[in-house]
Amino acid sequence: MNYNQADGLQGEGGSGAEEDMLIFAEEDPAVPEAAEPGRERWEVLIIDDEQQVHQVTKLVLGDFAFDGKKLAFYSAYSAAEGKALIAAHPNAALVLLDVVMEHDSAGLEVVQYIREELLNSAVRIILRTGQPGQAPEQSVIMNYDINDYKEKTELTSQKLFTTVVTALRSYRDIKVIEKSRTGLEEIIKSSPRLFEVQSMRRFASGVLTQLTSIVRVHQDALHCSFAVTRGQEDIFILAASGEYESMRGRRARDVVPPAVITSIEEAFLRKQTVYGGDDITIYFQSKMGMENVIYMNSVASLTEWDRYMVEIYCANVSVAFENIYLNEELESTQREIIYTLGEITENRSRETGHHVKRVAEYSRLLALKYGLSEEEADIIHLASPMHDVGKVGIPDAILNKPGSLTEDEFEVMKTHASLGYDMLKHSHKQVLHAAAIIAQQHHEKYDGSGYPLGRSGEDIHIYGRITAIADVFDALCSDRVYKKAWELERVLDLLVREKGRHFDPRLVDLFMENLHEILAIKNQYSESAAEAAT
Structure with a gap:
């Protein structure tokens, strides 16, 4: 396949004389044409077993530029080298490919490799052959996914220039479409996540x-x-x-x-x-x-x-953003309503007004330390203030009795857990569903001796187990109509003694390990702090 300036790549009006032939030095095929630092170039792969084809192509297209970018050439001299080259340059814009190399259909095998194995549909493939009889144009165009077919003898410098411009313009437009499609996919995929x-x-x-x-x-x-x-x-x-x-x-x-x-x-x-x-x-x-x-x-x-x-x-x-903002406003309103309902319950029973806030904060902290997600911790933070909402159904004489309750009175008092659950259980809202669980199970005990269901261990919902320790701790640390607040050491001793009996052992350990944060919450929402704020 003799292919030189005289019989293949002559300028428009060139003489094709013997003296116009050019002789080139050997080059390293692995090294591309030098690119200016920081300047992007179109990658062009030349796959041909004739050294002179590479040299003349680079000579003719040496000063070529399209869309402000020059060309970077990479060379391979066999189908095997060509496959490795295209695999190493997935962003190549153009392949100038010979048909007959190691054998008569070597180039066509490269085409199949690019399209069917690498699944690269963007790169433009131009077949150049010096032996058109080995690969008839009509047959090749119909059976192989190529973009142009040229006989080497017809490729003048101007025709090569035109062919490359057409191919690069097509490649550029394909990449724009691909990028736009990818961007659209990102928008569509992001919509539900937003x-x-x-x-x-x-x-x-x-x-x-x-x-x-x-x-x-x-x-x-x-x-x-x-x-x-x-x-x-x-x-x-x-x-x-x-x-x-x-x-x-x-x-x-x-x-x-x-x-x-x-x-x-x-x-x-x-x-x-x-x-x-x-x-x-x-x-x-x-x-x-x-x-x-x-x-x-x-x-x-x-x-x-x-x-x-x-x-x-x-x-x-x-x-x-507007929907998120409205959702946050709605959650804030719900939070205030829940706190208000909790405080109404506490005020009716003449208990401390900040009890529900402290229980909520203790519960959130313990939930996170236990390993629950931020979302679940937020849910228990919102729901735990409703733990005693069932007390609205307990008679004042029992609810605010200054002394110890009789056995019958205590049985009535215990019904507040079931009453609270019955009040909340019909809601399908996540927070109120959690509040129903907490209202029902926050008096269950780890050893099964609690009420109203007599559940034990991990059969008690984690929301109930967390709220139980938060509620008892705060109740013992606060004045009640029937008792004075206990000293901190006495409360902590009780928590440790009840580990595995009343309370989940792991939660007691977490409580003690993070006592400094518990006490910070206790001080932040103390009754004296509340009075100072007002």
Whole structure:
């Protein structure tokens, strides 16, 4: 397969004379053409068993550029080398492939390897053959997934130039479509997750992750919220990634670099997205007026389509933010109602008003130390204040009796566990369902001697076991109508003695191991602290 400038790659109007033939030095096929540092290039693989084909192709296309990028050439001289080369360069844009190498159909085997084994449908494959009779064009085009077929004798420099431009344009458009499809998939996959998160900060962190994934930018990003606290306007960092990660939860003006905070403040001031040279500050606002910006750097390569996807994504995120905010407002209202109901019960029985708050905090702490998830710990924190809600059905004469209860009176008092369960059991809401369990089981004992069900060990729901120790500890540490508060040492001695009898042994150990945190809660919600606050 003689293939030189005279009979294959001649310039338009070239003479093809013997003296026009070029002689080239040997080259290292493994080393690509030198690329400028930091400049991206189109990867072109030349797979041909003729050394001169590689040399002439590189000569003709040496100064070629498309979309501002030059070519980086990689060479292979057999089908076996070609397979290894394409496997090592999955982002190659173009393969210039000979048909006849080790054998008559070697190049066609490479085509099948690329399409069927590597499943690479993006790279453009141009077959170049000096022996068209070995691989007829019509047959090859119909049976193999190639993009062009050229006889080497017809390839002038201009035709090669045109062929490469057409192939690269096609490859570029395919990659744009693939990236757009991937971004759309990320948006679709992220949609349900956006509504699963329970807190604004976790949600904001998820938004950052999804957005940087969609546009494939550097992971350095900030998600800031504009808020008014104590009459002053401020910008807070809800979420951060990359080099900004340590800034999460802080005031933006305290930690963000001056150039970045300037972009963020400008977006808030103009109430619109601000595009810089290498950064973008995305502004979005909910219907309720909640203002947020997302700052990302290293985005100089964003296309118009990328920017459009970002804007669409953030428009949907603003709706999700509003829903999360409304959900948090609803949860806050529910929490206040639950605390209020718990306090009404405690006040009716003339017990301390902060008892339910302390039990809630103790229960949440123990739940986390026990290994329950944040979500479950939050549930028990919300539900445990309802543990004694059944006392609303106990007569005042028994509920507020200053002395010891008779046996019959105690039997009536014990019914508050079942009464509370009956009041709450019909709800399908997660928190109220948990509250029903707690109301029913917080007087069960680990050894089975408790009431109303006489359950033992781990047959008692973990919510009930946790609330039991929290309730007893706080009750013994507080004044009641029928007793004075016990000293701390006496209370702790009782907890240890009742380990494995009244209380779950593991929970007693966790309680004692984390006593400093328990006592901090006790002091924070003490009656004296409450009086000082008012």
